[in-house]
Amino acid sequence: MRNPRLWLPLLVFVALAAAPFLGLGQGHSLTLLARGMIFGLAAVSLMLLVGGAGLVSLGHAAMMGMGAYAVVVLDHAGLTEAWMVFPAGILAAALFALLTGAIAIRTSGVHFIMITLAFGQMAFFTTSSLAVYGGDDGYTLFSRTEVFGARWLENRLVFHFVCLGALVACWALVQTLLESRFGRVLRASRENETRARALGFNPTPYRLLAYVIAGAMGGLAGVLLANATEFVAPAYLAWQRSGDLLFMVILGGLAGPHGALVGALAFVLVEEWLSHAMEHWRLVFGPLLILCVFFLRGGIVGLLRRG
Amino acid sequence: MAETLLALHGLRKSFGGLLVTDDVTLDVRQGEIHALIGPNGAGKTTLIHQVSGTLAPDAGRIRFLGEDITTLSMPARARRGLARSFQITSVVPSFSALENAALAVQARRGSSLRFFRAASREAALNAEAMDALAEVGLDARAATPAAALSHGERRQLEIAIALAMQPRALLLDEPLAGTGPEEAERLIRLLSGLRARYAVLLVEHDMQAVFALADRISVLAQGRVIATGTPDQIRADAAVREAYLGEDEAA
Amino acid sequence: MNTTLLLVQALNGLQFGVLLFLVAAGLTLVFGVMDFINLAHGVQYMVGAYLGATLTALTGSFWLGLLLALPAALVFGLVLEFLVFRHLYDRDHLSQVLATFGVILFLNEGVKVVFGAAPMQMPVPELLSGGVPLMDGLLYPTYRLAILAAGLATAALLWFLVERTRAGMLVRAGATNAPMVAALGVDIRRLFMLVFGFGAMLAGFAGVMAAPILSVEPGMGDNLLILAFVVIVIGGIGSVRGAFIAALLVGLVETIGRGLMPDLMRLFMDASSARQTGAALASMLVYIVMAAILAFRPAGLFPARA
Numbered sequence: 046m047r048n049p050r051l052w053l054p055l056l057v058f059v060a061l062a063a064a065p066f067l068g069l070g071q072g073h074s075l076t077l078l079a080r081g082m083i084f085g086l087a088a089v090s091l092m093l094l095v096g097g098a099g100l101v102s103l104g105h106a107a108m109m110g111m112g113a114y115a116v117v118v119l120d121h122a123g124l125t126e127a128w129m130v131f132p133a134g135i136l137a138a139a140l141f142a143l144l145t146g147a148i149a150i151r152t153s154g155v156h157f158i159m160i161t162l163a164f165g166q167m168a169f170f171t172t173s174s175l176a177v178y179g180g181d182d183g184y185t186l187f188s189r190t191e192v193f194g195a196r197w198l199e200n201r202l203v204f205h206f207v208c209l210g211a212l213v214a215c216w217a218l219v220q221t222l223l224e225s226r227f228g229r230v231l232r233a234s235r236e237n238e239t240r241a242r243a244l245g246f247n248p249t250p251y252r253l254l255a256y257v258i259a260g261a262m263g264g265l266a267g268v269l270l271a272n273a274t275e276f277v278a279p280a281y282l283a284w285q286r287s288g289d290l291l292f293m294v295i296l297g298g299l300a301g302p303h304g305a306l307v308g309a310l311a312f313v314l315v316e317e318w319l320s321h322a323m324e325h326w327r328l329v330f331g332p333l334l335i336l337c338v339f340f341l342r343g344g345i346v347g348l349l350r351r352g
Numbered sequence: 353m354a355e356t357l358l359a360l361h362g363l364r365k366s367f368g369g370l371l372v373t374d375d376v377t378l379d380v381r382q383g384e385i386h387a388l389i390g391p392n393g394a395g396k397t398t399l400i401h402q403v404s405g406t407l408a409p410d411a412g413r414i415r416f417l418g419e420d421i422t423t424l425s426m427p428a429r430a431r432r433g434l435a436r437s438f439q440i441t442s443v444v445p446s447f448s449a450l451e452n453a454a455l456a457v458q459a460r461r462g463s464s465l466r467f468f469r470a471a472s473r474e475a476a477l478n479a480e481a482m483d484a485l486a487e488v489g490l491d492a493r494a495a496t497p498a499a500a501l502s503h504g505e506r507r508q509l510e511i512a513i514a515l516a517m518q519p520r521a522l523l524l525d526e527p528l529a530g531t532g533p534e535e536a537e538r539l540i541r542l543l544s545g546l547r548a549r550y551a552v553l554l555v556e557h558d559m560q561a562v563f564a565l566a567d568r569i570s571v572l573a574q575g576r577v578i579a580t581g582t583p584d585q586i587r588a589d590a591a592v593r594e595a596y597l598g599e600d601e602a603a
Numbered sequence: 604m605n606t607t608l609l610l611v612q613a614l615n616g617l618q619f620g621v622l623l624f625l626v627a628a629g630l631t632l633v634f635g636v637m638d639f640i641n642l643a644h645g646v647q648y649m650v651g652a653y654l655g656a657t658l659t660a661l662t663g664s665f666w667l668g669l670l671l672a673l674p675a676a677l678v679f680g681l682v683l684e685f686l687v688f689r690h691l692y693d694r695d696h697l698s699q700v701l702a703t704f705g706v707i708l709f710l711n712e713g714v715k716v717v718f719g720a721a722p723m724q725m726p727v728p729e730l731l732s733g734g735v736p737l738m739d740g741l742l743y744p745t746y747r748l749a750i751l752a753a754g755l756a757t758a759a760l761l762w763f764l765v766e767r768t769r770a771g772m773l774v775r776a777g778a779t780n781a782p783m784v785a786a787l788g789v790d791i792r793r794l795f796m797l798v799f800g801f802g803a804m805l806a807g808f809a810g811v812m813a814a815p816i817l818s819v820e821p822g823m824g825d826n827l828l829i830l831a832f833v834v835i836v837i838g839g840i841g842s843v844r845g846a847f848i849a850a851l852l853v854g855l856v857e858t859i860g861r862g863l864m865p866d867l868m869r870l871f872m873d874a875s876s877a878r879q880t881g882a883a884l885a886s887m888l889v890y891i892v893m894a895a896i897l898a899f900r901p902a903g904l905f906p907a908r909a
Binding site for chain 2: 227229232239
């Protein structure tokens with residue numbers, strides 16, 4: 046997974062950095078790109094679970110939701126400083142991941158999928174019932190997160206590069222983790238758990254740790270998402286959003302974390318384009334998804350490599 | 353007399369109404385190859401599963417290096433120096449031969465909670481992995497993905513991985529399974545050389561290999577050990593011959 | 604919380620549980636026998652409801668509508684199987700999740716296109732309208748009792764089919780060890796079509812029955828599906844008996860929990876906080892129960908597989 050494979054992700058990062066100056070600098074485009082990068086971050090973290098540990102989580106949207114609602118809770122209390130909000134969001138998600146992961150990781154296969162789905166649903170319903178934070182209708186932030194009182198994040202360009210920075214950092218982290226000793230144990234356990242155990246490895250603590258790390262990164266994405274939309278609703282935790290995230294991961298292909306990023310960008314762009322093109326765009330999106338699963342094994346990245 | 357490293361006392365295992373392991377007692381000493389043979393269905397693989405930790409016995413005890421390991425999990429036993437090879441090759445398919453062996457080295461060398469260095473570039477791990485591969489004759493194929501190796505090469509890799517663990521005892525479950533005569537001969541020579549460093553419990557169907565390699569043989573029939581002794585003693589044993597009556601002895 | 608209210612809640616919970624069971628039974632067998640995770644099972648329930656409502660409106664009779672809706676739901680399920688599902692049996696779970704997710708997106712939107720997004724109404728049949736006096740001052744809706752009865756009868760039928768017929772034995776064997784059953788010469792594909800079709804009909808039946816009391820709208824199957832998953836996880840994959848017990852448990856916990864929690868909270872705090880905390884806790888209750896059970900039995904209460 047070394048040098049030759051880095052050209053694609055680096056190309057994507059450079060393109061994202063240059064985009065605002067290459068004609069995509071209007072508010073609407075920047076918002077779209079931010080959305081793409083934020084979901085890219087979440088998808089990259091999910092890839093650590095799916096591609097690395099072999100854990101198909103159908104509840105990753107809840108991790109984003111934890112981060113987003115941490116912003117809400119602090120905003121409601123009048124606290125908007127970045128040095129409080131970012132760690133709070135990340136820790137909230139990590140804690141949720143630890144508590145639910147402790148149960149979920151003891152299972153595998155379809156059990157794990159269903160349990161993560163269930164916990165995600167639990168989080169969804171809980172946020173829906175908290176009227177003080179808007180309940181079903183959602184919560185509008187009083188302001189974006191501030192940096193020592195300065196409202197830098199309200200500048201779209203600044204926000205663009207904050208998101209990009211976070212994305213690159215998380216991508217690098219996942220890439221590094223996968224190649225480390227820790228990642229090697231995860232990957233071996235995914236492919237042949239019996240062999241890993243016969244060597245002396247108990248996969249459970251490694252998987253739980255991966256789950257918490259992925260959750261924490263999801264929380265970071267959630268904090269950024271709250272800032273991007275300045276609005277948070279339980280819908281952010283809907284299981285359909287978890288399904289979207291899984292689709293992004295598989296769309297890109299599991300060769301490396303950059304696949305998830307490419308998948309997320311493609312997803313966000315296609316969704317945007319389709320939803321403007323027709324009212325019932327899901328009529329097309331659904332079958333598109335099915336066709337991708339049928340024919341696009343290896344994802345977009347796989348296609349590019351072959352082509 | 354050499355030190356006993358692995359001892360089984362009165363192991364018993366039933367599946368529903370079927371008694372698969374019936375009061376099995378045997379031991380394996382340092383420097384010996386103790387072969388376990390028996391007709392099909394005798395319960396050899398089930399016994400190996402109980403020793404390695406895949407299955408829990410219903411009764412009986414297993415002692416390894418003086419410690420009672422009966423209730424320990426498979427990873428825990430592996431970490432104490434009990435290595436196992438599988439009858440159906442069990443490697444990590446997408447890892448290269450080198451990385452498969454390096455994973456085994458990693459399991460006992462230092463913590464795997466290392467997050468930042470690329471494991472594939474750790475020279476110390478790779479060097480030891482290469483040594484293990486060289487011992488089985490696979491060093492030329494170190495960079496090949498395990499999935500691309502031939503069947504015989506994968507059997508070799510299976511043993512290399514066990515060696516890379518630097519265990520005290522080896523449980524070898526039909527290492528010659530599915531190999532042709534040339535490969536079998538190579539493996540027999542390799543296994544013979546392992547004798548000195550380890551205590552080996554060897555399950556095999558290939559009688560030629562068994563009688564060439566074994567210092568002692570235990571015969572398992574219907575879950576019970578019906579005889580234990582040197583190859584000559586076993587050859588002469590009436591009960592053993594009776595157990596194998598009707599069975600095709602591999603030429 | 605007085606006895607009357609508690610009894611009503613309990614009955615509602617059982618009735619909900621029985622509906623859940625009908626949906627979960629098909630799901631658990633499909634998963635047990637074919638190792639196929641089918642997120643689209645919830646739309647089967649939704650389609651049943653829409654078919655029931657439409658056919659009732661067309662024929663003017665609830666009974667005729669029900670009678671026609673069942674085979675229609677079966678056909679619909681088999682079409683889905685032919686077009687999408689059968690290409691997924693050999694694929695990994697992630698692919699199955701995503702492809703069936705695509706089916707959900709398509710069908711939820713499709714129903715919106717055909718019927719509109721507004722909920723459809725389906726009237727309770729004349730015969731089953733009104734109430735049954737159960738206790739002093741308690742008039743329980745006849746229709747809900749009918750659902751309970753129909754559900755229990757179906758459960759009994761299912762029990763009989765699975766435990767006492769040859770086909771049922773094959774299904775049970777398949778749920779425990781499908782490759783073995785196939786190796787024994789049983790046409791596992793045909794067995795599966797039988798299981799799948801029956802499961803689709805059960806879900807559709809549940810949809811038709813639920814239609815008069817719940818609103819028939821796009822996405823109505825989604826939340827029920829997730830609860831059905833919780834049921835299967837608690838009950839044990841591949842086990843119909845487990846699904847039955849777990850479904851009743853989940854139905855009761857959900858319903859009684861929602862009723863009880865705010866009142867329970869009022870013991871500790873004021874009315875409005877109690878309502879909120881109670882609602883929040885009630886949402887979590889089923890999942891906490893699930894987590895508690897899984898902590899001791901990770902494979903569920905009655906796992907079919909060893």
